[in-house]
Amino acid sequence: MESLSDALWDVVISGTGLQQSLLALALSRSGKKILHIDPNEFYGGTEAALSLQDAESWVARISDGSRGLFRSASITRPEGASGLSPSRAYSLALAPQLIHARSALLSQLVSSRAYRQVEFLAVGSFYIFNQPQESAQESGLARIPSTREEVFSTTAVSAKDKRLLMKFLKFVLDYESSPQLETWQAYADSPLVGFLNREFKMGPELQTYVVTLTLSLDGKISTRDGLAVIRRHLSSMGVYGPGFAAIYPKWGGLSEIAQVSCRAGAVGGAVYMLGTGIETMETAGDEVKLQLTSGDAIRTRMLVRSDDSPSSRTGISRLVAVVGSPFTSLFEAVVEGAPRPAVALIAFPAGSLSTAAGEASEYPVYLSAHSSETGECPFGQSVLYLTTLATANSKELLERALEAFTHVAGGAEAPQILFRLQYEQLAGTDVTSVEGSIVTFPTPSPSLAFNDSVLEPVREAWTKVMGEAAAEAQYMVFEDREGAVDDDDVYE
Known part of the structure; x- marks a missing residue:
């Protein structure tokens, strides 16, 4: 078997974020010689899903300044809290985005047959959090009729x-x-x-x-x-069943789609190396020479990577909380015949929250509640993902929103917060860069719903890698592999 250094690769893909992984899926039956690397020890990049232990390691790496788009990360395990399960019982998503049923992403997963490997769950109701008024009206959650x-x-x-x-x-x-x-x-x-x-x-x-x-x-x-x-x-609404307009991939959201896409790439012959990044890079004619952190020196006709450099655009502040309550009332079907939802979304409008100093929230705070059906936590618990634009007081406002929600939705006794992960995610570039044989993907927007614009750079990169063959090939359209239908029907 030839070594990495002996081969001339058609393309080296750096990073296993969603865009790079979808490119691996698109190229999985192209016959191209592909090396797919990632400096992380896990798949998913900025869309990764982390166990508790992985989250601890991730925070430690961010603290030493080695992760450009993330900062101010911390983990808190409240004193006296009990009921936290072993690390691998959790899969905390860094990008818990819902996917609308009309998304082009779903169409591509179907045409590429990758959908067979992903289990999707219904996203339920959207709520507005109402603060009590001077008339002593109770605060609560109001469902948004759509x-x-x-x-x-x-x-x-x-x-x-x-x-x-x-x-x-x-x-x-x-x-x-x-x-x-x-x-x-x-x-x-x-x-x-x-x-x-x-x-x-x-x-x-x-x-x-x-x-x-x-x-x-x-x-x-x-x-x-x-x-x-x-x-x-x-x-x-109603495309995949009554009562819901969006879905969420089980076991960690977009991270699961990234892993499924990478598995397709591996089946197609791509070589995968986690824990391996690019140390140095040099363009030599039609080739790109790379020195990897593994010690390997390799050559490739094309390099596809992502841009992890922060831009001047506003980032977001996140709080991920594991809570010792199933919040059952949030995950009830509200339409006859509808599946039980696994995700509910609650909005705290601008001005509805205040800091201890009396400063009102300038921007909305969104809370995405995930039941144990998502596979992100054990039965009887929930994972709450809170997001708002990053400001000087956004961290405190997220804490206020968490406290207000658990007080209202948790019943007579507020449930225990078992684990907290907080961090800021900076915005990156929003433009694809093509310089000779090097394609640099923009940083996906950290929005709450998947934006199909993320797919456009992937197709552009596929076209460049395929060259003249792209004119005759059908993008992301594959037949089932032999035996795949029988083996994979459990995922439908």
Whole structure:
């Protein structure tokens, strides 16, 4: 068997994040000579899912400054808390993104046959967290109605607002056609809330319901983008079953898709090396010479990597909490015949939280609650993922949101917080770079829902690697491998 150094590789893929892994899937039946490396000891890159022990090691590495996009990471195990299971019983996602049913990612997983290896779960209701008012009204969770049936049945919205909401939902479903198109074009680049106010006479409360469906991290999404996202949400409702518009991959979200894609690459003949990064790089004619941290010196016709350099764009602050409660009421099917959801999303609107010094939250805080059905924690526990834009007080606001949620959803006695992981994720570049034989993927946006724009650089890289053969090949369209249907039906 020839050594790594003896071979001339068609492509070296550095990193096993989602984009690099999807590229490995796309090339898995190309016959290309592929080396796939990752400096981490685990798959997934910024979309990885970590056991408790892996999380401890990851935080230690971030603390020494070796992870460019992450900072201010810490782990807390509250004193007196009991019930934490062994490390491998947990799979904490760094990028817990939901995937809308109309996403092109799902279409590619189906056409490539990779979907057989992934188990998907329903994402349930979206909620708004309501703080108590001066009238001593109880705080609680209000479900956001996003279908005709939910609008009619909800008691959280007045009759007048129900009519406004129905009018808007009908408008969005056909917003790209006349006369709807002419109605919103003048507001295209203005905040969605202004459009809702002027054209639909919505008050602040109803505006919050609508903007929450966009999952906008700053709450200032434009009318053009907001209508597109809400249209995607509404059109995704019922595609894979009644009562839900989005799904979530079991065992750690996008990390599971990355691992499945890498397995396809390995079956196709790619060589995998974890714990191996690039030490030095030199372009020599049509080749790229790489010195790996493993000590190997290799040559490749093309290098595909990701950019881990922070940019000036605003990053996010995250808090991941393992909680000793199943929060059963969050994970109930609300439509007859619907599957039991494994994920629920709760929004704390801007201004609904305050620091100890009385500073109100400038941006929304989102809490994604995951049941044990996700495979991310043991039975009887839940994993809560809290996200907001990074500010000077975002860490404290996430703690406030966690405290408020567990107080409301945990019943008479607030459940124990068994484990906390906190960190900031910086934003990176949003542009693909192609310099000769080196392709650098942009950093995926740390959004709450998967954005199909992530897929475009992958196809561009595939086209460059395939060269002239790309004109005759079908991108991400494969037949089942022999025996795959019988072996893999358990995943459907």
